[in-house]
Amino acid sequence: MTLDIIFPMHAIEILGLEKTYQVGFWRKRRKQALRPLHLTVELGQIFGFLGPNGAGKTTTLKMLMGLVYPTSGSARILGMALDDTRMKAQIGFLPEQPYFYDYLTARELLRYYGQLSGIAAKQLNSRVEMILEQVGLRDAATVQLRKFSKGMLQRVGIAQAILHDPKVVFLDEPMSGLDPMGRFEVRRLIEDLKSQGKTVFFSTHILSDAEALCDGVAVLHLGELRGVAVISELTENVQGKVEIVWQGSSIPEAIPALGGDCRCVGQTVRAVVREEKQDQVLDILRRDHLRLVSVVPVRMSLEDYFVARLGKNDLGEPSKAPPKLNSFSMAGGNRNS
Amino acid sequence: MTSRVLYIAANTFREAVRDRVLYNLIAFALLMSAAAVLVGTISINIERLVVINLGLTTVSLFGMVIAILIGIGLVSKEIEKRTLYTVLSRPVRRWEFIAGKFFGLSGTLVVNTFCMAVGVFLSLLYVSHRFESGDRTVLIALYFIVLQLFIITALALLFSSFSSPLLSALFAFSLFVIGSFAEDLRGFAKMAHGIAGWLASAAAYLVPNFSALNVINQAAHGQHVVFRLIAYNTAYALVYSVAALSGAVLIFERRNLK
Ligand SMILES: Nc1ncnc2c1ncn2[C@@H]1O[C@H](COP(=O)(O)OP(=O)(O)OP(=O)(O)O)[C@@H](O)[C@H]1O
Ligand SMILES: [Mg+2]
Numbered sequence: 387m388t389l390d391i392i393f394p395m396h397a398i399e400i401l402g403l404e405k406t407y408q409v410g411f412w413r414k415r416r417k418q419a420l421r422p423l424h425l426t427v428e429l430g431q432i433f434g435f436l437g438p439n440g441a442g443k444t445t446t447l448k449m450l451m452g453l454v455y456p457t458s459g460s461a462r463i464l465g466m467a468l469d470d471t472r473m474k475a476q477i478g479f480l481p482e483q484p485y486f487y488d489y490l491t492a493r494e495l496l497r498y499y500g501q502l503s504g505i506a507a508k509q510l511n512s513r514v515e516m517i518l519e520q521v522g523l524r525d526a527a528t529v530q531l532r533k534f535s536k537g538m539l540q541r542v543g544i545a546q547a548i549l550h551d552p553k554v555v556f557l558d559e560p561m562s563g564l565d566p567m568g569r570f571e572v573r574r575l576i577e578d579l580k581s582q583g584k585t586v587f588f589s590t591h592i593l594s595d596a597e598a599l600c601d602g603v604a605v606l607h608l609g610e611l612r613g614v615a616v617i618s619e620l621t622e623n624v625q626g627k628v629e630i631v632w633q634g635s636s637i638p639e640a641i642p643a644l645g646g647d648c649r650c651v652g653q654t655v656r657a658v659v660r661e662e663k664q665d666q667v668l669d670i671l672r673r674d675h676l677r678l679v680s681v682v683p684v685r686m687s688l689e690d691y692f693v694a695r696l697g698k699n700d701l702g703e704p705s706k707a708p709p710k711l712n713s714f715s716m717a718g719g720n721r722n723s
Numbered sequence: 724m725t726s727r728v729l730y731i732a733a734n735t736f737r738e739a740v741r742d743r744v745l746y747n748l749i750a751f752a753l754l755m756s757a758a759a760v761l762v763g764t765i766s767i768n769i770e771r772l773v774v775i776n777l778g779l780t781t782v783s784l785f786g787m788v789i790a791i792l793i794g795i796g797l798v799s800k801e802i803e804k805r806t807l808y809t810v811l812s813r814p815v816r817r818w819e820f821i822a823g824k825f826f827g828l829s830g831t832l833v834v835n836t837f838c839m840a841v842g843v844f845l846s847l848l849y850v851s852h853r854f855e856s857g858d859r860t861v862l863i864a865l866y867f868i869v870l871q872l873f874i875i876t877a878l879a880l881l882f883s884s885f886s887s888p889l890l891s892a893l894f895a896f897s898l899f900v901i902g903s904f905a906e907d908l909r910g911f912a913k914m915a916h917g918i919a920g921w922l923a924s925a926a927a928y929l930v931p932n933f934s935a936l937n938v939i940n941q942a943a944h945g946q947h948v949v950f951r952l953i954a955y956n957t958a959y960a961l962v963y964s965v966a967a968l969s970g971a972v973l974i975f976e977r978r979n980l981k
Contacts, residue, residue, distance in 0.1 A: 453980040487806055556812075
């Protein structure tokens with residue numbers, strides 16, 4: 387055993403992982419689901435893997451789990467190769483739209499998976515009961531899974547992913563199919579995992595979840611990595627602009643003339659101007675007897691970042707145009723979280 | 724062999740039981756009782772012949788149908804339904820999965836055959852009121868049937884690792900039928916010459932030799948089976964099953980899951 391396995395440097399190291407599917411009847415056409423991907427996730431981080439439908443998130447996770455084989459490239463988890471069973475005993479995986487042996491009850495399924503993961507017989511019972519309680523399935527423990535609702539199956543999926551106390555947890559869209567309470571509970575659970583020192587790698591479309599939870603994110607689009615960002619740096623990034631909101635629907639002509647970008651929303655007007663123009667705008671509002679509501683520095687939201695990265699053209703240059711707000715709305719996306 | 728193989732086998736057995744596979748035993752029990760009662764009323768000294776022939780043939784056919792119908796779905800169903808994702812992302816090697824599935828279904832078939840065997844002996848007892856020394860051949864015939872079931876299970880696993888369930892079932896059933904005439908096939912092959920002869924014997928020796936594993940007739944007539952045949956058939960079934968399973972593992976190891 388090398389030192390790197392005992393004290394791995396990184397939780398996940400993806401080294402040029404690439405996947406090309408051969409599609410069509412004769413398997414002649416090639417579909418590049420993932421272009422060579424390089425990505426490192428540090429131990430103890432919550433890492434969000436973002437991208438629109440078909441971006442290649444699931445493909446990446448399936449390769450990391452050894453379910454499909456990469457066309458080229460490699461990856462290490464906890465410093466070990468992808469087919470290393472010692473590593474697999476220390477990771478958990480929630481697939482997208484999970485489905486399980488429907489002739490088993492939730493308790494039987496977890497017991498079976500616990501055995502496969504090598505949980506000692508003595509601890510198995512208590513561990514299974516604890517997890518059932520944790521995901522809110524204690525009352526449904528003796529029901530066959532064929533009678534479970536979608537959200538309940540998702541909970542079973544989360545239960546089996548954390549059952550064996552793994553060091554790194556991979557979750558493919560953990561919030562999908564859950565009711566608002568369920569989503570809240572999963573967010574809490576992910577935070578708990580972090581506080582226990584675990585690494586969580588999860589894919590999602592829900593940017594507000596990612597923004598609230600993640601230490602870092604990667605944005606994937608059409609199989610290509612478009613950016614990696616640290617959330618705290620991202621959202622603290624004041625862009626030298628302020629948003630000024632006042633009541634009424636009149637926009638004094640002088641404000642657009644100062645370069646202000648004004649929008650009238652119901653009985654309020656929002657104007658975004660450069661910081662140095664702030665005092666001039668406030669003077670104009672005072673002169674016109676308009677009632678000020680708020681003055682807030684504009685921060686970059688994860689959605690701004692996401693949209694900007696998707697708009698990036700294929701030559702690798704970020705697009706010059708500022709992202710148009712709400713021009714691209716993702717499910718559950720929310721820039722004011 | 725690892726404990727994981729046993730866990731997977733046990734779960735496969737549990738699935739078969741919950742899918743009511745063993746319900747075939749009811750049909751078998753009804754059939755054997757009806758046959759025993761019918762033959763008992765005729766009573767022209769062919770009771771044993773009829774009961775053994777009918778009983779063992781049914782045991783073999785029921786077993787084959789179950790082995791093939793379940794065997795072809797063991798892997799493909801798990802790929803299709805994606806239940807494999809959460810198994811193979813655990814410390815389970817792909818060969819362990821195949822081995823576990825094989826032992827699980829084989830175990831189911833052994834239990835099923837055992838129950839049917841009890842039924843055969845009960846009807847035998849009913850029609851002739853005693854056991855004879857020749858009945859030992861019935862036991863051997865049952866053992867050979869189990870060996871056939873192992874082979875066909877391994878083959879079903881092999882086919883289902885690369886083709887659709889329907890095609891796999893077709894392949895497996897064809898091999899069962901062709902294999903039942905393997906000895907005749909080998910005879911024909913010897914008569915052909917040149918490349919045709921060579922190909923024919925290759926085919927004849929490649930298909931599972933189920934005719935050598937079929938001693939139902941000898942059992943029905945109370946004839947003895949030489950020990951050499953038992954040893955030979957055991958070794959043959961072992962080698963054939965392991966070869967088919969290795970093929971299944973080789974293909975499955977490379978496979979990208981859906
Ligand atoms: N087995 C396959 N054969 C051919 N193409 C595939 C296969 N699996 C995925 N793809 C293609 O690879 C691309 C990436 O798919 P993937 O499932 O990884 O996307 P995703 O980011 O998980 O999307 P979503 O958010 O919808 O789950 C898609 O264009 C998809 O059509
Ligand atoms: Mg996906």
